[in-house]
Amino acid sequence: MQRLPVITAFGGFNPAGRSSFHRGYRRLVLDKLGAAERTDVLSDLAALMGLRRGAEAAGPLDAALEQQVLNGTLVRELEKRFYDYRSCHYHQPAELSNGDGFTFEMAARQLPEPLPEDWQVESLGDGRVRVRCSGLSVMLDSYREISVASAGQLPTGFEPGEEYNSRFHPRGLQLAILGASDAVQSLGIDWETVVAAAGPEKISVYASSAMSQLDPYGNGGLLQSRLRGNRVSSKQLALGLTSMPADFVNAYVLGSVGTTGAVAGACATYLYNLRAAVEDIRSGRARVAVVGAAEAPLVPEVVDGYTTMGALANLDGLRKLFPGEIDYRRASRPFGENCGFTLGEGTQWTILMDDALALELGATIHGAVANVFVNADGTKKSISAPGPGNYLTVARAMAEARAIVGEESLRRRSFVQAHGSSTPQNRVTESAIFDRLAGAFGIERWPVCAVKAYLGHTVSAASGDQLITSLGIFSRGILPGITTIDRLADDVHHGNLDISLEHTEREPESLDVAFLNSKGFGGNNATATVLAPHVAERMLAKRHGAAALTDYRKRNEAASEQSAAYDSRASRGELNAIYRFGEGLVDESAIEISSAEMTLPGYPSVTLPDTNPFDDMT
Structure with missing residues (x-):
């Protein structure tokens, strides 16, 4: 019997704002919300952007302030807080x-x-x-001038380093601290309670960046120092490592002594880390897994690199798409006439538990991750060119989902979160994969979403954006359309697909499965199968019984109340980021050791292995 990895909390920050409680998702579908819900989203963003704080944060915004919030979110012209692209x-x-x-x-x-x-x-x-x-x-x-002028940027006025003592931290690690903190506080259960129930050795953290930390406080400053006549600092090398998002969260947010890892797979990095977490929980190696990614690529050198590759939407390309004035907010154009992708910055985190532990603790269940499939492309003519591996990942995910939820759910109650990078090559190759496989599985109008239209490409965190958006869709039922294009490009395959250019409303319980797809440079293809919360709860009822679910719902009331209290504080601009630098250090001389168990001060005891896993061979 394999354990089901259920999603019990999520958080992060990207160009749409704060991810917890579906707030960033609701910014994407703002035009479909009622007046009260719209006001709630905008007032939360205004607080995050420092425009209103404390008791004044709630309530309607005047027209000028509302426009300021709208203009300062999602993909837009690059702001000078990063650098002046014109000079x-x-x-x-x-x-x-x-x-x-x-x-x-x-x-x-x-x-x-x-x-x-x-x-x-x-x-x-x-x-x-x-x-x-x-x-x-x-x-x-x-x-x-740098010829790239648009980017997915954190909301204007929101600086992650101002939320805690972030001295000398690269921006990507500032994002990691805030994103993981957002997820942990949204859980509604004290982390010490989680550790006591799971065991410190049964907690995994898998997180990374794809490109390392490339600003002056990380590898960027390290590599520039000699040629700029500066000295290398004692922190730049260490803080520049791709593993640092996991390392920072283990040390300063969770205080975890469990399993840790940082898997990198270019644009599929988040799904690679998610796969490691899912395998840990399904196998029983872990009972809790924290998954994340953080990327801050809006530095001139990174933009120069992608521009030289011809990968980014540059000014010349956008002028051809917008003959009059360039509309920077529509620079990211998945499956339409486009000229390259748009970089974005962001961080996303999820907390997974095995099904039994989630019920025991009363954790809110936002969905479940059934599996993540990864396949390479085989022989390639170019390291950045797409290949056949993505056919395998999508097909394997679809086939297993059919086995789990049934033919009807796959055909009529599933949707796809496309990689949707907004390049001419992607729109052809990815749409062909979806269209051909939809036909093979008997799907006639498969809904396809592409959130990079709003957020840009946040590299390692990109599939985290897809996951968080999917949880919002399961909760609210609004599938974000690709509103940055007027029509599909002529070379897009869509005979069996529904690539909508406007938001589409469905009953939340009419959607059972989301497929998250990612196509990374180098042949890093990954597709995840995410189950809706009502599907996960149906599976839990079958395994644990109706009485266990009834008891779980009673326990969940306290967790829901505590998480709602955090959301209320955060909506006033009080993020209260968790950053425990130097707190609770373990006195190694006080570790209690025997041949059967080990106890670290402040942690529950860890039982040491006493069985032979290769008993049939020895």
Whole structure:
């Protein structure tokens, strides 16, 4: 009997705002919400953006403030808080020469080592020297336009580093702290209670970034320091590692001594980490698994790299799509006429438990992850080109979902979260996969969503965006349409698909399964099968019985009340991020050890293995 990994909490931040309690999702479908719900979404965002705080946070916004909130969310023109794309600093190399040579003065401590052969140096005293030389190789400060002007940015005014003592932390790790904290507080159960029930050795954390931390506080500063005349700091190398989102959350949010890992798979990174978590819970290796990703790629060097590859929607391409004034909010255009993807920043986190533990603790069940399938592409002509592996991942996910929920649910009660990167190649290849497999499985109008239209491509966190949006769809029943395009591109395959250009409302319980699809550079293909909460509860009732579900619902009341209290505080701008730097350090000399168990101060005892897993072989 395999355990079912159920989703008991989720949180994070992206261009739509805070993820917990479906708030970011509701920003995507704002136009379909009633007046009260719309006001609630906008007032929460206004608080997050620092426009209203405390007791003044609730209530309707005036027209000007509402427009300010709308303009400061989702994909939009790049803000100068990152860099000025119109005039971005760089160094222009130059060779200076003069027939009579050069003479100049400088501080003696600034002399290069070794001195160039043609330099003649004369001391002037007071630490100054005069230099004569025949020519100079120099780097001149210069500025030029970066041809990419749109991005999915955190809401304007929201700076994650201001929410806790984040000194010297790269932006990606600031995001990780806040995102994981949001998920943990939305759980509605004290983390110490979870650890006591599961056991400290039965908790897994799987999280990473795909590209490491590339701003000046991480690998960006590390690699630039010598050429910029700076010193490498003691933190840049360590904080630049792709494993740091998991490491930070283990150390400063959870205080976990359980299993940890950081799986990287380009754009499929979140699903790769989710797969590790699902396997842990299904096999019984873990009873709780925290899954996350954090990416902050809005730095000039990353944009330069993707631009040189021809992957991003640049100004020339957008001018062709918008002959008059460029509409930066519609730069990300999955399955329409497009010219490249749009980078975004964000972090997403989910907390999974095995079904029995979730019932025992009364944790809210938002859905379940049945499985995550991963396949490579085989022989490739280009590392960035798509290949056949995604056919396998989608087909395997569909076939297993059919076995779990039945033919009818697959055909009429499922939907797809497309990778939908907004490149000309993706719109053809991914739509062909969905269309052909829908036909093979007898699906006539398979709903396809593509949330990158609103959020941009958050790289490692991209499939986390898909997952969080799917949980919102299960709760609210509104499938986000691709509203950034006017029509599907002519080369999109859609004979068996329903790629809607407007939001579509369904009864929440009419949707049973979501498929999350990701296609990463290098042949990193992954597809996850996510079950709706009503499907998960039906499965739990069959395994544990109706009486157990009744008792569970009573226990869930306290968790729901505690999580709602957090949501209320957060909506006033009081995120109260969990950051336990240096708190609760374990005194290693106080560890109690025997051959049967080990007890760390402050943690429940850990029973050591005493069975032979290879009994039939030894």
